[in-house]
Amino acid sequence: MSTQSIALPGTDATQRSLVEQLHQWVTTVDHKRLGLLYISYALIFLVIGGVEATIMRIQLIRPLNNFVSPQVFNRMFTMHGTTMIFFVAMPLVFGFANYLVPLMIGARDMAFPRLNAFSFWMTAFGGLLLYFSFVGGDGLYGAGNAPDVGWFAYAPLTAQAFSPGHSTDFWTLSLLVSGIGSIGTATNLMATILCLRCRGMTLGKMPLLAWLNLTMGWLVLLVVSPLTAAQLMLLVDRYLGGHFFDTQAGGSAVLWMHFFWVFGHPEVYVLVIPAFAFVSEIIPVFSRKAIFGYPIMVAATVGIGFISMSVWAHHMFTVGMSSSANTFFVLSTMAISVPTGIKIFNWLATMWGGQILFRVPMLFCIAFLFQFLIAGLTGVMLAAAPFDWQLTASYFVVAHFHYVIVGGILFAIFGAFYYWYPKMSGKMYNERLGQLHFWLFLIGFHLTFDFMHIPGILGMPRRIYTYEPGRGWDIWNLIVTIGVLFQAAGVVFFVWNMLWSYLRGVPAGSDPWDAWTLEWSTSSPPPAYNFAKIPEIRSRRPLWDLKHPEDPDWHYE
Amino acid sequence: MEPSFIPALLLAGAFLSPTNIFAPVSTPAQSIYDLSLFVLQVTGAIFLVVFTLLTYAVVKFRKRKTADGREPAQVYGSTQLELAWTVVPVLIVVVLFLAAARVIASIQNAPKPDNAIDVTVIGHQFWWEFRYPSLKVVTANELHIPVSDPAHPTPTFLTLLSADTDHSFWVPRLAGKTDLIPNHPNSMWLDPHETGLFLGQCAQYCGTQHALMLIRVYVQTRDEFDRWVREQRLPAHTSGAISEGQKIFERTACINCHTVSGTAADGHFGPDLTHLMSRDTIASGAALNTPVNLRRWIQDPNTIKPGCKMPAMGLSDSELDAVTKYMETLR
Numbered sequence: 001m002s003t004q005s006i007a008l009p010g011t012d013a014t015q016r017s018l019v020e021q022l023h024q025w026v027t028t029v030d031h032k033r034l035g036l037l038y039i040s041y042a043l044i045f046l047v048i049g050g051v052e053a054t055i056m057r058i059q060l061i062r063p064l065n066n067f068v069s070p071q072v073f074n075r076m077f078t079m080h081g082t083t084m085i086f087f088v089a090m091p092l093v094f095g096f097a098n099y100l101v102p103l104m105i106g107a108r109d110m111a112f113p114r115l116n117a118f119s120f121w122m123t124a125f126g127g128l129l130l131y132f133s134f135v136g137g138d139g140l141y142g143a144g145n146a147p148d149v150g151w152f153a154y155a156p157l158t159a160q161a162f163s164p165g166h167s168t169d170f171w172t173l174s175l176l177v178s179g180i181g182s183i184g185t186a187t188n189l190m191a192t193i194l195c196l197r198c199r200g201m202t203l204g205k206m207p208l209l210a211w212l213n214l215t216m217g218w219l220v221l222l223v224v225s226p227l228t229a230a231q232l233m234l235l236v237d238r239y240l241g242g243h244f245f246d247t248q249a250g251g252s253a254v255l256w257m258h259f260f261w262v263f264g265h266p267e268v269y270v271l272v273i274p275a276f277a278f279v280s281e282i283i284p285v286f287s288r289k290a291i292f293g294y295p296i297m298v299a300a301t302v303g304i305g306f307i308s309m310s311v312w313a314h315h316m317f318t319v320g321m322s323s324s325a326n327t328f329f330v331l332s333t334m335a336i337s338v339p340t341g342i343k344i345f346n347w348l349a350t351m352w353g354g355q356i357l358f359r360v361p362m363l364f365c366i367a368f369l370f371q372f373l374i375a376g377l378t379g380v381m382l383a384a385a386p387f388d389w390q391l392t393a394s395y396f397v398v399a400h401f402h403y404v405i406v407g408g409i410l411f412a413i414f415g416a417f418y419y420w421y422p423k424m425s426g427k428m429y430n431e432r433l434g435q436l437h438f439w440l441f442l443i444g445f446h447l448t449f450d451f452m453h454i455p456g457i458l459g460m461p462r463r464i465y466t467y468e469p470g471r472g473w474d475i476w477n478l479i480v481t482i483g484v485l486f487q488a489a490g491v492v493f494f495v496w497n498m499l500w501s502y503l504r505g506v507p508a509g510s511d512p513w514d515a516w517t518l519e520w521s522t523s524s525p526p527p528a529y530n531f532a533k534i535p536e537i538r539s540r541r542p543l544w545d546l547k548h549p550e551d552p553d554w555h556y557e
Numbered sequence: 558m559e560p561s562f563i564p565a566l567l568l569a570g571a572f573l574s575p576t577n578i579f580a581p582v583s584t585p586a587q588s589i590y591d592l593s594l595f596v597l598q599v600t601g602a603i604f605l606v607v608f609t610l611l612t613y614a615v616v617k618f619r620k621r622k623t624a625d626g627r628e629p630a631q632v633y634g635s636t637q638l639e640l641a642w643t644v645v646p647v648l649i650v651v652v653l654f655l656a657a658a659r660v661i662a663s664i665q666n667a668p669k670p671d672n673a674i675d676v677t678v679i680g681h682q683f684w685w686e687f688r689y690p691s692l693k694v695v696t697a698n699e700l701h702i703p704v705s706d707p708a709h710p711t712p713t714f715l716t717l718l719s720a721d722t723d724h725s726f727w728v729p730r731l732a733g734k735t736d737l738i739p740n741h742p743n744s745m746w747l748d749p750h751e752t753g754l755f756l757g758q759c760a761q762y763c764g765t766q767h768a769l770m771l772i773r774v775y776v777q778t779r780d781e782f783d784r785w786v787r788e789q790r791l792p793a794h795t796s797g798a799i800s801e802g803q804k805i806f807e808r809t810a811c812i813n814c815h816t817v818s819g820t821a822a823d824g825h826f827g828p829d830l831t832h833l834m835s836r837d838t839i840a841s842g843a844a845l846n847t848p849v850n851l852r853r854w855i856q857d858p859n860t861i862k863p864g865c866k867m868p869a870m871g872l873s874d875s876e877l878d879a880v881t882k883y884m885e886t887l888r
Binding site for chain 2: 069070071074148150154155156157162247248250251252253254287288289290292293294295296318319320322323326327330331334335337338341342344345346348349351352353354355356357358366369370373374377378380381383384385386387388389390391392393394457458459460461462463464465466467470471472473548551553556557
């Protein structure tokens with residue numbers, strides 16, 4: 001492990017012109033640069049998806065509002081959902097995985113650097129295709145028209161009869177294209193983790209982040225494939241006279257639901273497992289303790305991966321499955337709370353007896369723990385099928401999955417941003433701005449998503465562009481919309497912090513957190529080749545062993 | 558928390574909203590309510606325990622100013638603890654699963670008594686068609702059913718079909734929702750114990766006007782319901798001479814979509830208008846059934862319900878007046 005850098009010919013970018021630097025970024029196959037491309041691409045879409053959400057919230061701020069037409073509102077929730085899942089959350093977790101996995105397992109790059117670049121550009125192309133629909137959606141009909149079929153695009157609304165023009169085609173093609181990118185990255189991550197670990201790093205000595213990303217990798221491979229197949233079938237329906245989902249010609253709307261949710265539910269775990277990975281790295285470092293129960297954490301992760309493949313039809317409790325099918329999916333869905341609960345308790349035990357340091361990354365992780373707990377418990381409510389018959393497709397379920405995706409996943413990702421920012425940029429972020437971001441976002445999150453449960457309980461369905469007064473929904477919708485202001489303000493401070501610190505921040509040094517995994521053993525930012533000499537390790541915390549030669553971890557593992 | 562406190566709090570919500578799921582008046586909604594109270598109590602208890610532990614850990618083990626700079630004792634795990642927080646959740650899951658399974662069976666597998674009312678519900682973009690096959694009644698958007706005395710239940714069984722895209726029938730105080738899916742008949746049942754008007758709406762995104770696809774369920778005493786059925790079975794009320802409005806109605810494309818029984822109008826794409834004036838609302842609950850609204854609707858439906866499927870017929874003012882007047886005779 002060496003922090004010295006080697007001057008390679010042609011690696012000194014400072015003297016190059018802007019065009020040459022851009023050319024380097026566009027043609028790069030370096031996992032760190034691709035990781036940063038994924039992340040910055042996702043951040044741009046995060047802002048766009050946020051604007052779409054804000055438009056919806058302004059429309060719903062009071063009953064019978066006329067801020068946007070129903071057509072625009074329907075496009076907004078379709079684009080918001082599709083964007084946030086496929087072009088924000090997935091690129092973010094892929095970006096971090098790309099950047100961190102090779103560094104944390106002591107490798108010089110991903111197993112297939114060119115595949116890596118190909119995957120990123122496919123994902124990027126998918127996002128551009130989706131947004132091109134605003135311009136070219138109706139093709140020959142003239143004006144632009146974004147998709148308006150909802151992010152799970154239930155059949156037969158996507159059939160030519162109900163969705164003429166090309167907006168649905170843009171949706172289908174963008175997911176098809178970015179899905180190919182996702183499958184490429186998943187394959188790459190698995191190959192990297194299985195084949196490129198440094199000497200001494202057995203599977204049992206990998207950082208948890210690598211284990212979790214390995215699980216995420218095979219989950220993506222198994223579940224994005226059916227989604228991609230379904231998109232092809234939909235295209236066949238729309239253009240080649242197929243009748244898979246075309247109910248007017250005897251096709252099956254329920255078949256699409258199965259295809260979509262057999263992807264859609266594990267997708268939640270595709271996103272949340274990397275979030276678990278960030279939390280599993282950050283909590284130990286800021287509690288100054290080793291992760292509690294590493295083997296059971298790995299087992300719980302793999303268990304979640306397996307069980308998550310058998311729960312998809314809990315999205316379909318109201319489509320008229322038999323009572324025995326409903327009962328099975330209640331059991332499988334509730335079962336997933338056991339390994340998830342184990343994780344929460346193990347993080348708790350990691351903090352127990354530690355010395356918790358409330359820096360921004362840790363604040364986000366602590367909020368994650370509380371919020372993920374609540375998200376899990378509302379999940380148990382929804383898993384009880386009869387309760388779900390009332391709650392599903394209402395604002396309760398919207399609040400629930402935003403609790404998972406924002407309160408859980410996004411908070412963990414924000415934690416990861418602040419934790420690895422010094423490594424990626426070489427500069428320290430501004431702690432005060434970070435705290436401001438955290439508290440504003442926390443307040444906004446709770447205003448929006450805590451109160452969003454209530455209109456659902458009071459019978460407000462999701463995806464309605466307007467509602468009548470007298471239903472008891474008005475005040476809750478007002479509060480929910482006010483929360484958006486705080487969240488937006490928080491994100492402004494976040495972006496400002498990232499940019500300002502990059503230009504003005506103090507140099508971070510290679511190991512600002514006194515951490516224990518391999519990425520902190522090389523310089524910040526790491527050189528193109530990551531490590532001058534490939535490290536060799538004896539325990540899960542190689543830097544702990546270096547810093548505490550009198551009491552190394554490999555005595556206990 | 559006092560166990561009786563939660564139900565009281567939830568019931569209070571009935572005054573807040575006519576569509577509160579915690580104010581059930583029908584057996585399926587009541588069974589769900591009972592289950593949900595149990596689930597809320599269990600999850601609430603879990604929340605309190607874990608919340609307390611997390612808060613305690615965060616406060617108690619924060620890094621103190623007096624820390625001596627040494628790392629805390631490293632603990633790598635504990636099989637007993639990990640076993641404990643695996644086994645206890647497994648037991649809780651088993652209990653919750655059994656409770657849910659019982660309610661699923663009791664609602665989904667409930668036998669249909671001979672005296673049940675049958676209604677076929679057909680979802681359309683963006684309105685509801687209600688057909689009573691044995692009573693020979695066809696109506697739209699406003700479902701009439703008899704109250705069901707728990708001692709002598711007269712439940713209503715709904716067969717759910719769709720004419721186009723997916724929809725979902727949701728009247729929160731009567732039952733959970735069930736989807737209407739083309740080529741995939743579903744069923745559900747209601748047995749309201751109180752008379753009154755119960756509101757609901759489509760709960761599965763079905764296209765542009767999903768938001769204003771509202772449902773009104775009128776629960777009536779048996780006598781009132783029987784009288785309503787008798788009136789609905791009568792053909793359209795005609796005074797002998799064919800009015801100017803009827804001539805215009807039958808001359809334009811109106812009759813391609815609408816039925817007025819006993820006349821030339823026998824379209825099926827839109828609501829049956831034979832007894833239009835017996836309904837309180839038009840446009841699937843989007844507007845009150847007043848002459849002014851009716852005229853506005855006929856003139857340009859998009860001003861009331863943008864994106865709905867009924868086109869503006871381009872009638873002149875006098876034609877509009879005549880057709881509106883004709884509609885007002887359809888009692």
